[in-house]
Amino acid sequence: MTLQNLLDLENITKYQLSKASGISKTTVIDICSGKTTIEKCNAKTIQQIARALNRSMEEIMRLDNSEYHPDTGMPINEAHYECGLPKDLKNSINNMKKS
Known part of the structure; x- marks a missing residue:
């Protein structure tokens, strides 16, 4: 998760988390x-x-961002790009991929 x-x-929302936690909205967006x-x-x-979400720090540390590329922050699974x-x-697009 x-x-x-x-x-x-x-x-x-990210905005609500930002306000409740005191963390900048940019930081919240970057993490999300x-x-x-x-x-x-x-x-x-x-x-x-953790405090803003009524969770432990350990729970927050266990959150996973593996669906995103660590260097670019872009989704690893690009299937949704062409939906x-x-x-x-x-x-x-298919013709371009073939060539």
């Missing part, structure tokens, strides 16, 4: 997007997140 999954489960991993956060940040595209565009 990622921090974003936990926020979704608790029906809490995988740009910054939980492991790279300092203890105070983990404590603030819902018009048929012609899908064909063009």
